[in-house]
Amino acid sequence: MRYRFFRCRNFLVLPILLLTLSILCGCTQAASAASDPVPRLKLTVTPGGNHTISAEEFGNNYDGTINYAGFSEVKIDLNGTSLPLEDTIRDGAVTVEELTAWARIDTRYNLCTETFESKNGLSQFYYTYPDFKLALTYDVYETPDGESHLIKRFSVCSPGTEHEPLRFMPPEEGRHATDPIDKEDWGLSFTMEEATPTGVKIQCTQKEGQQLGTLKVWAATVYSKTGSIAQSITAPGKNLDIQLNMNGDTELTMDWTKNIEELPQGDYAIRLYIEDVYEEAAVNPLTRNFHDKQTYDVDFTVK
Numbered sequence: 001m002r003y004r005f006f007r008c009r010n011f012l013v014l015p016i017l018l019l020t021l022s023i024l025c026g027c028t029q030a031a032s033a034a035s036d037p038v039p040r041l042k043l044t045v046t047p048g049g050n051h052t053i054s055a056e057e058f059g060n061n062y063d064g065t066i067n068y069a070g071f072s073e074v075k076i077d078l079n080g081t082s083l084p085l086e087d088t089i090r091d092g093a094v095t096v097e098e099l100t101a102w103a104r105i106d107t108r109y110n111l112c113t114e115t116f117e118s119k120n121g122l123s124q125f126y127y128t129y130p131d132f133k134l135a136l137t138y139d140v141y142e143t144p145d146g147e148s149h150l151i152k153r154f155s156v157c158s159p160g161t162e163h164e165p166l167r168f169m170p171p172e173e174g175r176h177a178t179d180p181i182d183k184e185d186w187g188l189s190f191t192m193e194e195a196t197p198t199g200v201k202i203q204c205t206q207k208e209g210q211q212l213g214t215l216k217v218w219a220a221t222v223y224s225k226t227g228s229i230a231q232s233i234t235a236p237g238k239n240l241d242i243q244l245n246m247n248g249d250t251e252l253t254m255d256w257t258k259n260i261e262e263l264p265q266g267d268y269a270i271r272l273y274i275e276d277v278y279e280e281a282a283v284n285p286l287t288r289n290f291h292d293k294q295t296y297d298v299d300f301t302v303k
Contacts, residue, residue, distance in 0.1 A: 037109040040102035042077035043085065043156065045132045050230055053086050061092050064152030071132070074156050085156070096154050103127035103134055122151055133159045143181050184291050186211045186276070188244075195300035197262035199255040200270055202298055206244050212292070213278025217242040220254055225267040225299070231260050233270075244274075269297045 051068040058066075066086065068074055074085045078093060088094045104127075107114040112129045122141055127134040135155040140148050187209025194201040206215060218239050221230040233256035234240060244250045254270060276292040 037111065039111045039129070040105045041099060041112075041129075041134075043129075043132055044075045044077070044082060045071045045156065045158075046073040047158070048072040052230070057086075058090050062089055062096050062154075064096070064154060066096075067153070067155040067157070069155055069157035069161050071156060071158070074132075099134070099154070100136055128159050131159070133157050133161065135161075141182065147181075149181060182291070184211070184276075184294060185209055186215060186274070186294070188215070188274070188296060190272075190296065190298045192298055192300045193251075195268075195302060197264070197302050198257045199253065200298075200300055202252040202254070202270070204244060204250045204252055206246055206248065206250070208247070211276045211278075212282045212290075213276055214246055215244040215274055216277055217244065217252065217272050218275050219273040221271045221273075222256065222260060222263070223269060223271065225269060230271065231256075233259060235259055263302045265302050267299070267301050269299045272296045272298065 047070060049068075049072040050070065051072065053066040053068075055063045055065060066089070075082045076085045076088055076094065078088060083093070089096065103112060104114070106112045106129075107127065112127050114125065114127055116123060116125045118124070122137055122139040124139075125136045127136070133156075135153070135157060137151055137153040139151055141151050142148050187207045189205045189207075191203040191205070192200060193203055218241065220233050220240060222233060223230040233254055235258070242250070242252060252272075273293065273295055278292070
């Protein structure tokens with residue numbers, strides 16, 4: 001009986017060894033797969049245009065603003081299905097927090113690069129992939145009145161995009177508010193003198209103000225007050241260079257017939273991108289967190 005017992009025990013050693021080898025092979029394959037990771041965040045982008053999606057359009061699924069800069073459409077691959085990114089966020093299939101976490105995981109495996117900078121006292125993080133870049137702002141901004149404001153913005157943009165200064169809008173102001181909580185006082189006012197389907201004429205008045213140098217208009221876009229698409233009035237890669245008369249009036253004539261089709265009847269606004277051009281010596285060493293580029297919206301109606 002002893003002899004048979006030992007035979008039986010020895011017979012069981014073989015399958016145990018085979019099972020152990022199988023497990024070890026499986027671990028080796030898993031380690032090999034881990035050494036060649038695939039991106040967690042899979043986006044497909046379509047170049048062209050700029051698109052802004054306001055918090056109101058996401059209901060309770062996201063209370064910040066999402067921007068597509070240089071892309072007309074952004075899709076995400078979820079479980080092998082390609083879907084518009086804004087739809088998946090609106091429907092709750094994915095969250096902005098998950099998108100950010102996936103980008104950070106991809107950074108760990110060198111599938112994208114993470115960079116960051118501080119502008120106007122806020123931290124901004126960028127995750128650059130071969131075809132697109134994510135720009136994320138999630139920080140608290142403290143205004144001189146002692147209030148604290150949570151600033152949230154999520155952007156999908158082309159890798160070489162230079163980001164505009166953040167516009168810190170009070171949430172109750174809505175999508176096209178023109179008075180951010182941190183706007184510099186440049187002493188500017190605007191009067192719409194003429195509006196047609198092909199252009200506008202605006203009188204800009206500058207008086208006093210806290211700018212460091214002289215002001216100029218370097219770009220302008222037109223958008224419908226009932227829509228969200230902004231169209232540049234200049235050709236791609238071209239900028240305006242209109243110097244404003246300081247302590248005086250400047251007539252701004254904007255003609256977009258070469259780049260935008262005639263506008264149908266409706267309510268619109270033209271967004272002017274204005275820059276404070278100054279010498280570095282004009283900056284007081286104690287000056288911190290100021291804007292040298294701002295936007296101003298001027299409403300008009302095409303009848």
